[in-house]
Amino acid sequence: MNLTLEREWSLFRDWCEATDIDAVPAGRTAVAAFMATFPAAPSTWRRRIQAIRGGLEEAGYSLDWAKPAVASVFREGERWATARQAIAQLPTVRFPTGLRGRRDAWLVLLVGELGFTRREAQQITETDISLFPELTIRGRTVHRAEDPAECPRCAATRWLRVYGPAAFGFSNETKEILNPWGETPGVHDCSVGLDGVWRVAETRSPVTTMMPSVDVHGWLGTEAALSLTSISKIVHDAQRITSTREVVVRGPVRRYTADEQKQMSHELADELDDVNEQLDALFALTKQLLDDTKDAIGL
Numbered sequence: 365m366n367l368t369l370e371r372e373w374s375l376f377r378d379w380c381e382a383t384d385i386d387a388v389p390a391g392r393t394a395v396a397a398f399m400a401t402f403p404a405a406p407s408t409w410r411r412r413i414q415a416i417r418g419g420l421e422e423a424g425y426s427l428d429w430a431k432p433a434v435a436s437v438f439r440e441g442e443r444w445a446t447a448r449q450a451i452a453q454l455p456t457v458r459f460p461t462g463l464r465g466r467r468d469a470w471l472v473l474l475v476g477e478l479g480f481t482r483r484e485a486q487q488i489t490e491t492d493i494s495l496f497p498e499l500t501i502r503g504r505t506v507h508r509a510e511d512p513a514e515c516p517r518c519a520a521t522r523w524l525r526v527y528g529p530a531a532f533g534f535s536n537e538t539k540e541i542l543n544p545w546g547e548t549p550g551v552h553d554c555s556v557g558l559d560g561v562w563r564v565a566e567t568r569s570p571v572t573t574m575m576p577s578v579d580v581h582g583w584l585g586t587e588a589a590l591s592l593t594s595i596s597k598i599v600h601d602a603q604r605i606t607s608t609r610e611v612v613v614r615g616p617v618r619r620y621t622a623d624e625q626k627q628m629s630h631e632l633a634d635e636l637d638d639v640n641e642q643l644d645a646l647f648a649l650t651k652q653l654l655d656d657t658k659d660a661i662g663l
C-alpha cells in the first residue's frame with residue numbers, strides 16, 4: 365500500500381478502535397457505518413474502499429462483499445426487484461416487445477443472478493455457454509426456479525431460442541416463437557429442447573454480439589454490444605417494481621447534468637457512471653445497515 369492508502373487505512377482502524385469494533389476482519393456493516401460517519405467526495409470513497417480492501421488483504425482477509433455490493437450495477441433492497449422478480453416482470457411474448465424483454469431478462473440473469481460485471485455481460489459469447497451436463501455460463505451454474513416465470517434457466521433458454529432466428533432476420537420464425545398463443549402456462553421453457561441456430565448466429569449472421577440492441581421494428585443491432593450506460597439503464601428499469609413504479613424514491617446520489625456530461629469524454633463519463641453506481645450501492649447499503657448497527661457503534 366502507498367502512503368495515501370496507508371493513511372486511509374489507519375483512519376479506518378482508529379475509527380474502529382474508537383467505536384469498539386474490530387477492524388480486522390471488518391464486515392460490511394462496519395465499512396458502511398464508517399462511510400456514513402465521514403461524508404466525502406466520490407474519489408475519496410473509492411480510495412477508502414481500496415485502502416480497507418488492501419489492509420484486510422494484508423491481514424489475510426478479503427473484503428468479499430465489495431465486489432457485488434460496490435462494483436455491481438445491480439441494486440439491493442426492498443425498493444428494488446430481485447433478479448428473479450425482475451425476470452418475472454419482463455415481457456416474454458409478442459413482437460417486438462417480447463424480443464426486447466427476453467434480451468433484458470438475459471442481461472438481468474447475467475448481471476443480477478450470476479454476478480457478472482457489465483463489461484463481462486457485453487463480452488459473453490456462445491463459447492462461454494454450456495448446455496450439458498447442466499446450463500453454465502463461464503462456469504457459473506444457471507439454476508432452475510420452481511416458478512417458470514422467475515426461473516433463471518428459462519430466462520437463458522428464452523433468449524437463446526429467439527436470438528438465433530432474430531439475428532439472421534428470420535422474422536416469421538422469430539414471431540412464431542414470440543406468439544403469445546404458443547406458450548403453455550406452467551411449462552418451463554428450460555425443459556424444451558433448443559436447436560443450434562443461436563450457436564452459429566454470432567459468427568455467421570450480421571449480428572456480432574449476444575448483447576445486441578433491439579430497434580422498434582424488432583431488428584437486432586449489427587453494431588457492437590450495448591454500451592455500459594445502456595446496460596445500466598436497462599438493469600435499473602428492470603429492477604423497478606412495476607406496481608410501485610411511480611413512488612420509487614431516488615437515492616441521495618448527485619446526478620451530472622446534461623451539460624456536464626457533454627463536456628466529458630466518453631471514457632470519463634463511463635468512469636463517473638461507475639462511481640455513481642458504486643455510491644448508489646454504498647448509500648443503499650449504508651442506509652440499510654445503519655439501523656442495525658446504531659446501538660453497537662453509538663451513532
Ligand SMILES: [Zn+2]
Nearest residue numbers: 515518552554
Ligand atoms: Zn425453467
